[in-house]
Amino acid sequence: MSRLSRKKVLITFGRSFLALHLARLMGAAGHEVLISDSVHFPITRFSASVTKTFRTPRPRYEPVEWTHALADIVRDEGVDLVVTIHEGTEILANTIEKYPDLFPDSCTLFFSGFDVEARLENKYEFQSALARLGIPTLDFALVRSQKDLEAVDFDTFALKRVYSRGSQEVYKVRPGEFPSGLMFDPNNPWIAQEWAEGxxxxxxxxxxxxxxxxxxxxxxxxxxxxxxxxxxxxxxxxxxxxxxxxxxxxxxxxxxxxxxxxxxxxxxxxxxxxxxxxxxxxxxxxxxxxxxxxxxxxxxxxxxxxxxxxxxxxxxxxxxxxxxxxxxxxxxxxxxxxxxxxxxxxxxxRDLGPSLALPLAMGNILAEATRYRVNIPEAFMHDHEWDGAED
The missing domain is CATH 3.30.470.20 (ATP-grasp fold, B domain)
Structure with missing residues (x-):
């Protein structure tokens, strides 16, 4: 058992297996675990480690409403620690910059300030920060246009959005073989990064x-x-x-x-x-x-x-x-x-509920895929993704 006294912990994005595992870890250590999500049946709600589940607005599309909902849960339930899962971290860090007094001082929001979170999340800004610190990096370049792409002066490279995640496209670009039909979003450009085998x-x-x-x-x-x-x-x-x-x-x-x-x-x-x-x-x-x-x-x-x-x-x-x-x-x-x-x-x-509820929980993801017209891996996280927006 943990040496800590019993705490009350709110974990977001309850549909995630990470949230489920963390809920079990916290529950096994004697803490009271609350879960939130924007879908009806997040898999973590069926865990014996969870005492309450809350349905909230969608952080990607309703960030202010979502943040207010979390703050209400914290105040009403006396939450000691909020642990955000997935990119809700950046969304919450961004929103509380504008509404700094929503959460009581008695509650810890477990993430860094928005400036740090955003710099680390942006793939180009992160590599640039490493270079400034003198930490060796693979060759990299910012790509905002077709002209920038054709000007990349190193051989085979990976091409991906500066704000993206594993479920989304990554191109392996060989010399002179550029992907066709690329869209260039000024708010979410591409990073070209040297392709290294290892x-x-x-x-x-x-x-x-x-x-x-x-x-x-x-x-x-x-x-x-x-x-x-x-x-x-x-x-x-x-x-x-x-x-x-x-x-x-x-x-x-x-x-x-x-x-x-x-x-x-x-x-x-x-x-x-x-x-x-x-x-x-x-x-x-x-x-x-x-x-x-x-x-x-x-x-x-x-x-x-x-x-x-x-x-x-x-x-x-x-x-x-x-x-x-x-x-x-x-x-x-x-x-x-x-x-x-x-x-x-x-x-x-010791916790059979999530296994038995897996078909119901996966039904959430299929519904999200249909709603947003995306593939299943992307549907899993879609309404919790953050692509650099600061509004």
């Missing part, structure tokens, strides 16, 4: 005032189109550990933070992008780690997952993991073995 890793950290309080590293093995991880296995990597400590200190960061890395032979370690919010690395922490202490910043030593900890996103592996683009050089037989031997995120003998 070993890919992700990290996840819980931070307070520039210090890392909890930390996990995992290699990219199965991923939707090579970008959104489906399996997670804790590994040790001292180079990544040191890199993250340096970066967190430089930005004086508070909140949850993820990085995508590539380790290039004979060149070293580079950071591809930053996710200044909850990422799937939280799935590697089990109740025995007492990672709740990191969210409240009361631990001295860095909390890490148990050795060999592993998890798999079952529905995602069934839908995408078998595809060649997701499993890279692994055979279908290897895929089946890896799927069967890895602990699931949803199923739990």
């Amino acid at each position: 070993t890919n890793y992700c990290s996840y950290s819980v931070c307070h005032d520039g210090e890392v309080k909890a930390h996990a590293v995992y290699p990219v093995r199965y991923a939707i189109e090579g970008t959104s991880c489906l399996t997670f296995e804790s590994v040790e990597h001292e180079g990544i550990d040191a890199w993250v400590r340096e970066c967190v200190k430089a930005f004086n960061f508070t909140g949850q933070l993820g990085f995508d890395f590539v380790e290039v032979p004979d060149r070293g370690l580079f950071t591809v992008e930053c996710n200044p919010r909850s990422t799937s690395g939280v799935l590697l922490f089990d109740p025995e780690t007492n990672v709740d202490r990191a969210f409240f910043g009361v631990n001295d030593d860095v909390i890490a997952p148990q050795p060999g900890a592993s998890k798999v996103l079952g529905p995602g592996m069934l839908m995408y993991g078998w595809r060649k683009s997701a499993r890279k050089d692994k055979t279908l037989l290897q895929y089946l073995r890896d799927y069967r031997r890895t602990d699931g995120v949803i199923s739990s003998r």
Whole structure:
């Protein structure tokens, strides 16, 4: 059990498996867990770890109303800590800049100020910040037009929006072979980033005032189109550990933070992008780690997952993991073995509700896909996405 006294924690984006896992971690540590979401049946509401669920406006489309709704929950329920999941982090950080007195001082909003969150979220601004700090980067350039694209002076590169996420398009551009039909949005331009072959890793950290309080590293093995991880296995990597400590200190960061890395032979370690919010690395922490202490910043030593900890996103592996683009050089037989031997995120003998409610929860996502006319991976997060808007 945690040494903390019982706290009341509000976790947003309850449809997420990350919210479900964090709710279980907080519940196992003795805290009271509340959940919010804009859909009717977020999977986390069916967890025995959750005491109340609240339906809120959509943060992407009604950010002010959503922020007011969260503030009302905090005041009415006496919430001690708000943990935002996905890009609701940036939306809430942005909105409270304009309405700074909505939340009582007794409640901690677990993220950094909007200026830091926005700089880290913007893929181009993040790389520029690293360069100013003297941290080595892959070659990169801002692309606002076809002319900018054709002027990129390094060979093969990745092309993606400065505000985007793993479920969205990434182009691999070879010399002289530019993608056709590109749209250029002045509010969300593209970044061209050198394509480097190497070993890919992700990290996840819980931070307070520039210090890392909890930390996990995992290699990219199965991923939707090579970008959104489906399996997670804790590994040790001292180079990544040191890199993250340096970066967190430089930005004086508070909140949850993820990085995508590539380790290039004979060149070293580079950071591809930053996710200044909850990422799937939280799935590697089990109740025995007492990672709740990191969210409240009361631990001295860095909390890490148990050795060999592993998890798999079952529905995602069934839908995408078998595809060649997701499993890279692994055979279908290897895929089946890896799927069967890895602990699931949803199923739990101590908490059967989410497993039984999975068809209902997935129905939410299908409805969102139909409503917004997007694919299923994008529908999952669509009304919680943030693309740099400050209104």
